[in-house]
Amino acid sequence: MSTLLEHGLQLRWLESAYTKMVTWLVLHPWIGVCVGCVLPATGFIAATQLSEQFFPPADRDQFHIELELSPGTSLAHTEQVARQVDRVLMAEPRIEHTAWFLGESAPAFYYNIITRRKNSPNYAQAIVTLDDNTRPLELIRSLQRRLDEQFPESLLLVRQLEQGPPFDAPVELRLFGNDLEQLKALGEDLRVLATQIPDVLHTRTALSDVRPVATVSVDARQADWAGLSESEIGQQLFARLEGLPAGSIIEQVEEIPVRVRMAGSQEHSLEQLAAAGLFVTAPPNQPAQSPSNQPLAGASGSATRQALGPPAPATIPIRSVSTIALNPQRAVITRFNGRRMNEVQGFVTAGMLPSKVLHQLEERIASSGFELPPGFTLEHGGEASERDAAVGRLLANVSLLAVGMIAALVLALAS
Numbered sequence: 001m002s003t004l005l006e007h008g009l010q011l012r013w014l015e016s017a018y019t020k021m022v023t024w025l026v027l028h029p030w031i032g033v034c035v036g037c038v039l040p041a042t043g044f045i046a047a048t049q050l051s052e053q054f055f056p057p058a059d060r061d062q063f064h065i066e067l068e069l070s071p072g073t074s075l076a077h078t079e080q081v082a083r084q085v086d087r088v089l090m091a092e093p094r095i096e097h098t099a100w101f102l103g104e105s106a107p108a109f110y111y112n113i114i115t116r117r118k119n120s121p122n123y124a125q126a127i128v129t130l131d132d133n134t135r136p137l138e139l140i141r142s143l144q145r146r147l148d149e150q151f152p153e154s155l156l157l158v159r160q161l162e163q164g165p166p167f168d169a170p171v172e173l174r175l176f177g178n179d180l181e182q183l184k185a186l187g188e189d190l191r192v193l194a195t196q197i198p199d200v201l202h203t204r205t206a207l208s209d210v211r212p213v214a215t216v217s218v219d220a221r222q223a224d225w226a227g228l229s230e231s232e233i234g235q236q237l238f239a240r241l242e243g244l245p246a247g248s249i250i251e252q253v254e255e256i257p258v259r260v261r262m263a264g265s266q267e268h269s270l271e272q273l274a275a276a277g278l279f280v281t282a283p284p285n286q287p288a289q290s291p292s293n294q295p296l297a298g299a300s301g302s303a304t305r306q307a308l309g310p311p312a313p314a315t316i317p318i319r320s321v322s323t324i325a326l327n328p329q330r331a332v333i334t335r336f337n338g339r340r341m342n343e344v345q346g347f348v349t350a351g352m353l354p355s356k357v358l359h360q361l362e363e364r365i366a367s368s369g370f371e372l373p374p375g376f377t378l379e380h381g382g383e384a385s386e387r388d389a390a391v392g393r394l395l396a397n398v399s400l401l402a403v404g405m406i407a408a409l410v411l412a413l414a415s
Helices: 002-007 012-027 029-047 075-090 136-150 180-195 220-225 230-241 270-275 354-368 382-395 398-413
Strands: 062-068 095-102 123-130 155-160 171-176 200-205 210-218 244-251 254-260 277-281 313-317 322-330 339-348 377-381
Touching: 012 029, 062 075, 062 136, 075 095, 075 123, 075 136, 136 155, 155 200, 171 180, 171 354, 171 382, 180 200, 180 339, 180 354, 210 230, 220 230, 230 277, 270 322, 339 354, 354 382, 377 382
Parallel strands: none
Antiparallel strands: 062 123, 062 155, 095 123, 171 339, 171 377, 200 339, 210 322, 244 254, 277 313
């Protein structure tokens, strides 16, 4: 026992084999160098086959849900759908609390959750709090499947909290070009390819959203007869729908603008808007006439009644001098660094590495024969772009660190 404590465990056969191996390697140094490089080289080769995850998930008892309906959806309908989703959430025993924010993004409750959406009636976001932070990934995936099945008309994203800088979608492809129609078509082709990947839950493109816009076509002859110009009609419509600025009031430390709008000017349909009145001024001593030589609504009821003093204001329906129709209009034209862009976004299964999904998408694009026309370019966004930017910032300091380490060694060895 004392010998073991003094000299340690000694294996004569192992000591002999080790001595012979070291002696042989000293006599054949190049073989020793090659054998010593095999293991590190194997490690570097294997590292290229690993999926990249620069920003791991956060270990928190919270996640958030984004709800988006079609453009033009009212805030009341968005609230109704949000309440239905909330009932599904509260039926889960692990969920303790939910907080919904309608028409805008939630406050920055986490360092990389920023406010992106404002004044969006078709959008809502929820902050969900669990009873603990164990295994939230399983619950997130389960809720995503259930919500997709129960609300197929909505874009619902159940998203876990992650580390790193913020980004809209894990997988993003940015198409740049000048022709909007061609940008839209190319983006739709890429979006279809992305939907063919199993781990891509939802996709969307920036130029695919359209919204209905009421277009007012003024009949110049009828408007001229009524004594109105196109600009005057536009000003009256704007004042009726949006109101006119009339100063402001001070509420504690906040200045609130005040707008004045006509009573009963809340038109909810094109028919109501077309029937709304435009102000005209009747010529002196003559009632305002319509094209059919009939007195206008709001003018003198008798042709024999003579107006005294200044001309009396009268109203004519908007439809008498114009036609109103709904036409589709592109909801937004996105730009990145001053260039027109159509961004294709892909939202992946929670816990799935975005780099792996992006690699599958690149393979799918290459095999499909997709080609960009002249003048168009394609770049990566999302997690890949933020990861590359973070790595670039780290590598920018490598040279300084190397110089510092060499200087420390020189000073320490005094040579």
